[in-house]
Amino acid sequence: MPALRWIRRNLIVIAGLLTLAYMIVPNVVVMVFSFNKPNGRFNYAWQQFSLDAWKDPCGVADLCSSLSLSFRIAVWATIGATVLGTMIAFALVRYRFRARGAVNSLIFLPMAMPEVVMAASLLTLFLNMGAELGYRTVLIAHIMFCLSFVVTAVKARVMSMDPKLEEAARDLYAGPVQTFVRVTLPIAAPGIAAGALLAFALSFDDFIITNFNAGSTVTFPMFVWGSAQRGTPVQINVVGTAMFVIAVTVVLVGQLVANRRKNNARP
């Protein structure tokens, strides 16, 4: 039975390809349907190829304003969470202080809490404080839940860092600032970058917490949700596809640069 033998020999490859397809097919659907020309309001059935949506991505009312708002929130949330999270991670790894263990576990609380419960509780908190719901409350909420992820990512990196490296820098005439900029930061950078990317992604497409605490402000995920009640504009798929392509390009370029550096190192 040659066919059976072939299957047996290539089973791992087949399983791998199937899993890959399982993960990629939804993305492909998003891309394909960004070129659709739907008949009616809903972009659920393939009609015919068209570049209309790509030519006019802001053609739907409020889409681009919500998109830019989401971007702004994501950028600020990323900056806020990365700076705070990096500091927390260094403190947790480098210093022995009272309640360090407790802080270590508390950091994980936002990750463990069901998001919808967290969202409702945050709303209660904001209302009780008399805070005006909107851009600011959303930003505060986003920094809060992104923090745990940044801390986790940076902590892993800092833990694997040899503290002797900083001593060596100090020994080699680098003052505290120079040591941090020339040694600590570059070595911790991959962890910090991973944390920042995670924070950006989480903030950008967060719906539940944002929906509870946004007041009348509309972010991109909220816009998609809202429009889905009345119909789904093709432009949503265009935005999704564009972001996917940008993300993949960034990763590929990064890998290419890293590869070239590695090759240069071996003359």
Place this chain on the structure above:
Amino acid sequence: MTQQQTTGGDVRLTGISKTYGSFTAVHPLDLTVPQGSFFALLGASGCGKTTTLRIIAGLEEATTGTVSLGGKDITGLPAYKRPVNTVFQSYALFPHLDITENIAFGLRRRGVKSVRKQVGDMLELVQLGDFARRKPHQLSGGQQQRVAVARALINHPQVLLLDEPLGALDLKLRRRMQLELKRIQTEVGITFVHVTHDQEEAMTMADTVAVMNGGRVEQLGAPADLYENPKTTFVANFLGTSNLIEGEIAGCGTDIVVSAGGGKLRLPGDRCSAPAVTGGRVLLGIRPEKISLAHADAAGRIAEGRNRVTGRIVDSSFIGVSTQYVVESPAGRELQVYEQNIERDARLVPGAEVVLHWNPAHTFGLDASQSKLAGTMGDAGVETVEDVS
């Protein structure tokens, strides 16, 4: 560096101590490392040698005392302002920088613009010219070690501190690097302070060795002097092997006569660090290679005036250049004897009755109030302090 030579670039520690809470890592100690010397701090792990080194580097703050370099007090100076560089045990090469940038790090921090020539010279000195653009993780342990040395030396420090820099290398490479480091030190003429737990390493490389134990300097001197004239049982046992025989002083003169194990042994009075009082207890020390072994039947041919101890061989092991015997005797339960394999007496096998004899001038005397086992392997007498490096 010529300026330092005229003013004297000695490292001087005065009353230096270090405590962590209730824990004393280094007891107040005074130490002077002469300019241009190769100085070793030798001791078991946790004896305070690394802490002492880190205090000189400025990476650790002394609890009391002052550090001065070339007559200038540098106690309050932070590490990055001291003209002192360190080769770390783990090398601590910067993983994100290539070899050139690792070596140039110190120069760049001090604002030196053109580092190319100096880095090239350094790479040549440590024979790593072809590796300039590699990353540290692409180098072997020995190569990394040499980069660490180059990275420190390029700054022309007044003192180079080496913290067990050969600990991670295998034996053969370690021997080679010892010679290499010694060569570099002679070439550049910088003061080296070397921390090690390997007594052979300390003796091969250093001009002066300070033996540390329990946060104190037990003895300081040239390797040969420490080996021949140990002042404490710790030094006697930690540097090589010593046979220590306990006895009672029977008479004092230029030679001290000691009765031990039913016989009389002599030692030169000026080689006894214990108080010489008739009736007092003393530890008689003799190195295994100084002892000759004769079969009991041939005892009559032993020359007059030599110290003699009778015993029975309990174990012998052939090492190649020598044979090592363990002898049981009334004077000591396990006396070690190393015999060169020149004319081997076939009768010297385990079970044989023998006479140990040696020139009394090779005997040294120690205070009997200390532990005979201090400094031996696996001995509880080695005072250790927690390794805080």
